[in-house]
Amino acid sequence: MTSQTSFSGQDTAFVEDFRTMSTFGATANGGVDRQAASTADGEQRRWLTGLLQEHGFTVKFDRAGNQWGLHEAVPGAPYVVVGSHMDSQPTAGRYDGAYGVLAAAHAAFRLKAGWSDAGAVAPKYNIAVVNWFNEEGSRFKPSMMGSSVYTGKLELDTALSTTDAAGISVREALDAIGCRGDFAGPEAACCAEIHIEQGRSMERDGVTIGLVSSNWAANKYEFVVHGEQAHTGSTVIEDRKDALLGASMLVVAARELANRFPGVLHTSVGQLNVYPNSPVVVPSRVNLLLDLRSADESVLAEADTLLHRRIAEIESLANVSVEQHHAHSWPVTPYPREGVELAAKVAADLGLSNKSVMTVAGHDSTNMKDLVPTVMLFVPSVEGISHNEHEYTTDEDIVAGLAMLTEVANSLCQGALEPAGTR
Amino acid sequence: MTSQTSFSGQDTAFVEDFRTMSTFGATANGGVDRQAASTADGEQRRWLTGLLQEHGFTVKFDRAGNQWGLHEAVPGAPYVVVGSHMDSQPTAGRYDGAYGVLAAAHAAFRLKAGWSDAGAVAPKYNIAVVNWFNEEGSRFKPSMMGSSVYTGKLELDTALSTTDAAGISVREALDAIGCRGDFAGPEAACCAEIHIEQGRSMERDGVTIGLVSSNWAANKYEFVVHGEQAHTGSTVIEDRKDALLGASMLVVAARELANRFPGVLHTSVGQLNVYPNSPVVVPSRVNLLLDLRSADESVLAEADTLLHRRIAEIESLANVSVEQHHAHSWPVTPYPREGVELAAKVAADLGLSNKSVMTVAGHDSTNMKDLVPTVMLFVPSVEGISHNEHEYTTDEDIVAGLAMLTEVANSLCQGALEPAGTR
Numbered sequence: 033m034t035s036q037t038s039f040s041g042q043d044t045a046f047v048e049d050f051r052t053m054s055t056f057g058a059t060a061n062g063g064v065d066r067q068a069a070s071t072a073d074g075e076q077r078r079w080l081t082g083l084l085q086e087h088g089f090t091v092k093f094d095r096a097g098n099q100w101g102l103h104e105a106v107p108g109a110p111y112v113v114v115g116s117h118m119d120s121q122p123t124a125g126r127y128d129g130a131y132g133v134l135a136a137a138h139a140a141f142r143l144k145a146g147w148s149d150a151g152a153v154a155p156k157y158n159i160a161v162v163n164w165f166n167e168e169g170s171r172f173k174p175s176m177m178g179s180s181v182y183t184g185k186l187e188l189d190t191a192l193s194t195t196d197a198a199g200i201s202v203r204e205a206l207d208a209i210g211c212r213g214d215f216a217g218p219e220a221a222c223c224a225e226i227h228i229e230q231g232r233s234m235e236r237d238g239v240t241i242g243l244v245s246s247n248w249a250a251n252k253y254e255f256v257v258h259g260e261q262a263h264t265g266s267t268v269i270e271d272r273k274d275a276l277l278g279a280s281m282l283v284v285a286a287r288e289l290a291n292r293f294p295g296v297l298h299t300s301v302g303q304l305n306v307y308p309n310s311p312v313v314v315p316s317r318v319n320l321l322l323d324l325r326s327a328d329e330s331v332l333a334e335a336d337t338l339l340h341r342r343i344a345e346i347e348s349l350a351n352v353s354v355e356q357h358h359a360h361s362w363p364v365t366p367y368p369r370e371g372v373e374l375a376a377k378v379a380a381d382l383g384l385s386n387k388s389v390m391t392v393a394g395h396d397s398t399n400m401k402d403l404v405p406t407v408m409l410f411v412p413s414v415e416g417i418s419h420n421e422h423e424y425t426t427d428e429d430i431v432a433g434l435a436m437l438t439e440v441a442n443s444l445c446q447g448a449l450e451p452a453g454t455r
Numbered sequence: 456m457t458s459q460t461s462f463s464g465q466d467t468a469f470v471e472d473f474r475t476m477s478t479f480g481a482t483a484n485g486g487v488d489r490q491a492a493s494t495a496d497g498e499q500r501r502w503l504t505g506l507l508q509e510h511g512f513t514v515k516f517d518r519a520g521n522q523w524g525l526h527e528a529v530p531g532a533p534y535v536v537v538g539s540h541m542d543s544q545p546t547a548g549r550y551d552g553a554y555g556v557l558a559a560a561h562a563a564f565r566l567k568a569g570w571s572d573a574g575a576v577a578p579k580y581n582i583a584v585v586n587w588f589n590e591e592g593s594r595f596k597p598s599m600m601g602s603s604v605y606t607g608k609l610e611l612d613t614a615l616s617t618t619d620a621a622g623i624s625v626r627e628a629l630d631a632i633g634c635r636g637d638f639a640g641p642e643a644a645c646c647a648e649i650h651i652e653q654g655r656s657m658e659r660d661g662v663t664i665g666l667v668s669s670n671w672a673a674n675k676y677e678f679v680v681h682g683e684q685a686h687t688g689s690t691v692i693e694d695r696k697d698a699l700l701g702a703s704m705l706v707v708a709a710r711e712l713a714n715r716f717p718g719v720l721h722t723s724v725g726q727l728n729v730y731p732n733s734p735v736v737v738p739s740r741v742n743l744l745l746d747l748r749s750a751d752e753s754v755l756a757e758a759d760t761l762l763h764r765r766i767a768e769i770e771s772l773a774n775v776s777v778e779q780h781h782a783h784s785w786p787v788t789p790y791p792r793e794g795v796e797l798a799a800k801v802a803a804d805l806g807l808s809n810k811s812v813m814t815v816a817g818h819d820s821t822n823m824k825d826l827v828p829t830v831m832l833f834v835p836s837v838e839g840i841s842h843n844e845h846e847y848t849t850d851e852d853i854v855a856g857l858a859m860l861t862e863v864a865n866s867l868c869q870g871a872l873e874p875a876g877t878r
Contacts, residue, residue: 121684121731121733121735121736122731122733122736123684123731123739124684124736168733168735169733169734169735170731170733170734170735170736173734175734175735229689230686230688230689230690231689231690231691232691232694248688250688252734260843261544261546261547261842261843261844262840262841262842262843263653263815263816263841263842264721264723264725264746264842265653265671265673265721265723265746265748265815265816265817266652266653266654266721266814266815266816266839266841267653267654267721267839267841268654268655268718268721268839269710269713269714269717269718269721269722271655271839274710274723276706276724276725276727277706277707277710279703280702280703280704280706280707280724281703281707283699283700283703284700284703284704284707287692287697287700290692291692294692295691295692298687298688298689298690298691298692299692300687300688300697300737301699301703302687302699302732302733302734302735302736302737302738303729303732303733303734304699304727304729304732305729305732306726306727306728308544308545308546308593309725309726309727309728310544310545310591310592310593310725310726310842311592311593311596311598311675311725311726311744311746312544312591312592312593312598312725312746312816312842313544313545313547313593313725313842314723314725314842315725316546316843321734323687323688323734323735325688391689392686392688392689393686393688393689393735394688416689416690416691416694417685418685418686418689418690419684419685419686419687419690419733419735419736419737420683420684420685420739421684
């Protein structure tokens with residue numbers, strides 16, 4: 033996994049910073065465990081503060097725990113916001129999110145240095161590096177929490193009052209790592225984010241840069257399956273109301289739905305909790321989270337109908353009731369066409385192979401694109417492995433992505449994409 | 456649920472003690488939550504100590520946390536051991552186990568009082584009331600822990616070193632409630648236990664006393680399903696190794712097995728834990744406990760074969776591997792015929808309707824019967840509800856069961872069943 037390419041001094045510094053960054057919350061298997069507002073997340077944030085300050089950036093935490101590195105080249109002007117998130121899933125990979133924040137920081141360092149050159153043209157907008165709080169949503173739901181508050185999609189108080197499984201609130205957890213500020217966040221002009229693909233398509237097609245044109249639509253449901261406690265041994269089968277049997281049938285049904293729409297529907301149950309979860313008690317309650325995702329909204333609508341039809345059957349077959357506790361969904365939404373075109377031109381100028389891709393996963397830029405012109409970029413993931421300690425992207429690709437992000441951010445700072453209100 | 460029958464003073468005292476006992480760890484829905492060595496378990500044990508001491512019994516805790524109430528009527532003679540367990544499942548009923556301990560205590564009080572009457576015949580054996588530690592096994596596995604140590608089936612150190620989900624050992628938990636002693640336990644001559652049926656058969660047949668003739672055979676397996684972490688959204692379905700899908704197929708397979716042998720095979724999965732259990736991560740590992748139980752050992756053997764055949768299919772269908780981590784099983788074993796005949800005679804003398812039954816659930820007497828002549832008795836469970844806050848047995852039945860247990864214990868103390876070595 034060591035690189036044969038010889039990098040420039042700047043690129044070497046970036047790769048070295050990436051290695052250092054990956055030590056925070058490092059796991060024995062080469063991954064990281066840095067759930068939102070954990071000790072490791074806090075330590076890494078302090079490290080990022082130091083790195084940004086060394087390069088002359090002003091660091092502020094906003095009220096939702098987002099970490100900002102600000103450079104004001106044009107007094108009073110809005111900011112081009114560049115970044116991603118440094119929190120991770122439990123036993124996750126080193127690249128997801130963290131790469132995008134560090135690439136944003138190094139891109140901003142390069143822009144700032146360029147602007148201070150003699151004879152440099154002053155930018156139109158300032159540059160802000162952002163480390164969004166809790167993109168992953170594994171400890172505190174929902175995911176993309178920090179960018180949702182910043183973009184006005186989630187109430188600050190709702191976010192801060194959210195608790196983890198141990199009953200600790202976001203407010204308490206952020207205070208514990210010293211990362212809750214009183215900053216409102218900068219005024220954004222545009223946004224750019226770079227991320228690993230978390231799929232195989234770019235690797236398969238041999239391209240270095242993905243130009244994200246839109247996101248898949250998703251339906252996310254929280255189901256509660258209700259049964260009744262009974263003795264697992266002595267209770268006759270006909271008398272049982274086994275919530276775990278009902279839940280298991282639902283997990284299987286989700287996969288059967290995906291098999292019915294091969295390649296165009298992704299389904300999953302990632303979280304499932306059993307009560308009372310005792311060896312000799314028929315479970316009375318199971319809570320589970322089930323997702324349906326597709327690039328085709330009509331497929332998603334049909335899958336939703338089929339899922340609910342199957343749930344009615346499961347209620348009868350397993351002698352349980354299934355309650356839909358909470359659901360949220362998002363449609364297929366495009367990233368601005370002008371941004372994709374700008375990125376395609378930058379990639380061509382840099383001689384980087386590229387193609388248009390969709391993102392199945394949600395990203396903070398999915399929120400930001402509804403607020404300001406936003407460019408989303410991908411670099412390849414080896415074997416598409418993600419949310420896994422073996423997640424990997426080559427040094428060549430992370431360095432190429434940094435070059436790409438730097439030039440896109442530069443163009444945005446020069447006013448290449450005007451905010452909707454000013455066009 | 457109040458009784459219309461007018462009871463004797465002794466019976467009223469028993470019913471009142473039962474009400475008092477049910478306040479320890481009482482839940483809002485009329486049940487109890489008194490897991491082994493919990494605070495509520497400790498408080499209830501102290502209450503039992505007081506009750507036993509009031510009646511002149513010597514109370515000792517043995518090295519495995521079993522609570523003994525001893526009355527030595529014949530210096531140096533072995534003891535007839537009568538009792539059950541007071542620990543419970545989470546959100547359980549008031550009768551399971553606790554009824555048997557309190558009935559044992561009141562039976563022993565009556566025997567002791569009888570023996571002190573002028574002209575009473577001295578018994579051959581002494582009487583010991585026992586409250587076995589951790590019969591339920593919900594907090595610390597395995598179940599029937601205290602009686603397993605007493606009967607030499609489980610090493611004391613193994614039991615004391617067992618930890619709960621929070622990492623607290625049995626040793627620490629027993630010390631925390633002050634219930635770990637240095638007593639080795641009394642020498643047992645015979646054993647009797649009374650318990651609720653936890654099924655519907657006695658209620659259906661309208662009998663008051665069940666004469667337990669044998670236990671169902673059981674196979675208990677711990678399976679670990681291994682998959683691989685991946686992103687629930689972006690990972691294509693063919694690349695997924697979803698441990699929860701495999702585990703869910705196993706839960707469904709267990710029920711399908713039961714359906715294949717209607718009425719003669721009981722199957723269940725009561726406990727299932729998912730890792731990393733995050734909304735957007737394909738689970739990499741699921742641990743689950745699966746039980747097969749039957750009165751027919753050939754059915755159990757066939758079910759075991761079919762289960763393992765199905766597991767091989769599931770490994771292929773879900774792209775996972777299934778590891779059988781731990782398994783233990785027990786055969787159909789009879790309670791001694793002489794004990795069943797003795798109990799039938801006692802029931803007939805008392806005018807109590809009775810029938811021979813098998814027990815599907817395990818009991819401490821299942822251990823004791825391998826050590827000394829043992830009599831196991833049931834009273835009916837209304838609607839067969841058990842391991843549930845709505846578990847219920849009528850006051851008439853618990854009082855009838857107490858009369859039955861008293862006379863059986865009396866006969867055993869008189870030497871009606873001789874220990875194997877002395878016959």
